[in-house]
Amino acid sequence: MVTWEKFYVSIFELAKKYIGGRGLGTKLYMDEVDPQVDPFAAENKIVFINGPLSGTATPTGGRYMVVTKSPLTGCIASSNSGGEWGAYLKYAGYDAIIVEGKASLPVYLNIDEEKAEILPALDLWGKYTSETSDLLIEKHPGAKVLTIGPAGEKLSQMAAIMNEKDRAAGRSGVGAVMGSKNLKAITVKGNLRPEIARPDGLKAVTKECRTLLKENGVTGGGLPTYGTAVLVNIINEHGVYPTKNFQGGQDPDAEAVSGETLTEKYLIKRNPCHHCPIGCGRWVKSDKSPDGIGGPEYETLWVFAGDLGIDDMEVVIDANYWCNELGIDTISAGATLAAAMELYQRGYITDEMLDDEVILKFGNADSVVHWLKKMGNREGFGDLLARGSYRLADFFGVPEYSMSVKKQDLPAYDPRGIQGMGLQYATSNRGGCHVRGYLISPEILGLPEKLDRFDLAGKEVWAKVFQDLTAVIDSTGLCLFTSFALGAKEYADMLNETLGTDWTAEDVLLAGERIWNLEKLFNLEAGISSEEDTLPPRFLEEEMPDGPTKGWVHKLDELLPLYYKERGWDEDGIPTEERLEKLGLL
């Protein structure tokens, strides 16, 4: 039994506290769902929500957020995606969709400015994401399509939600929650435009922000020219580019998968998201299509190259393609293969377990796509791989070989040489993640200023500020990359002209802190204690064996108490009543 209910509620008062996107989505979700819910139960809900700036002319204003309980981590999941879909949800006349219950047969939602309908999707079930998108666009010309692939249908804990074929709300297994509801896709279309409180003011501040982005060396230079892949060399040169499941920190052959190589040999054109003046997305050569396909990001390049001991750009482009088709998160998929290869190296996984199929061994390029397909379709040993590296390693009784935090696989930066980033990994509310507070900026890239990456002094302050500001940006509907050129004041200005509010930079940062604490409260109520604010033992006990980070471990035990204090939490990492009252959360 499926039903569709359209209702209008005033969320403006809530938006004053939680902005939109990640913040408002989390608030709406928490008001309706018991944190102890089974992520795959019909009682769980999934929220698709954009921010106040999605669909406006603001730079990058087109992103949406998916909020639910993660089947990978058990934590709050808020997974973000670009492309066009978020803006078109707004153009159809909606700020958010909340999906609850479970359809008895596969369905999809079709939404435009005149109607919203639940339609059968039996003919789409089992299909890859690009074919699903093509079939739905044929049925609904002009629509933007969000869909899951086979991995989401089969409830893989690393299943992503794809839109425009190559954009992903990738992390935390949100695609599997869609799959658990038999919801294959959501199409959106429309020509409505959001009401703007002060149109002339928004025009002026938008122009100002676009100028700042254009004149900035990163957003106006490095990212448009080379994409996020430009990070391969700089991270590698600092000796924090994880190799072979984080067993090392420097790869002598990383140049083969660098942004410079991608640009020189494979780039066809830039592939920007909605209203984005940066255009870091890549469109690259591939044997999958004569016109090219969506290209890999930095994290994807690293995970299918350095982390697997393979340095072949074409393997990475292929792996990225298959992850998109299957609807799986590239980071978790690659990291799980890396963990499997280390388990093979150490004798836990044997040839017999793999049924004499392609051996999961570091450096074996043939194994990548072979096992990605098995993983996405949950076939044979791939069924175990589809659960992510933590559950895989735990199956063999050695969870320490999973490079994850709160069961979510870590991204492309070894925390032993980036002390602030390691703190941020450990305390991230959605588990191992780089986009909850990107301390790589000051610790490696020298932005906005260069910090000593090994020094602990003040890192708890930087972590809190970056986490809070990120929560703000994730709630606006804009891209995090704007923060290389813009600050809290610019975000407040854009929100004020759009909503008619009068927030200061301090007000929006306070909202960010409120959102961070709200997420923490969810996790605590879901049974995720602060004991899980930690790192895999490798980073705490094993010295980095090579490169410029040689000899270092992460000093989490020194940083964590300082961080809790900076947050106004008690020594067990629980928000105090005093701080919650200040944030309006009591």
Add this chain to the structure above:
Amino acid sequence: MAIKIKLFANFREGRGKIVEMDYTPGMTGQDVIDSLGITAPEIAALIVDGVDGKVDAMLAVPVKEDGYMAIFPPVAGG
């Protein structure tokens, strides 16, 4: 003896990936970038013989014989 300069992103334009430069006693990172026609404000990150730090400070560090430098313009991602 020579030192090796590794260049990245747009710093490679017209210079190549790696430049080898004759070592002279007392030379600093500043001397190296002067020779390459790169100015300090254009640099976002700098590594000298495996050590990184604030650009201005690193430019004052004497370069080692047979050593290397890695020079980066503003780049980012995630």
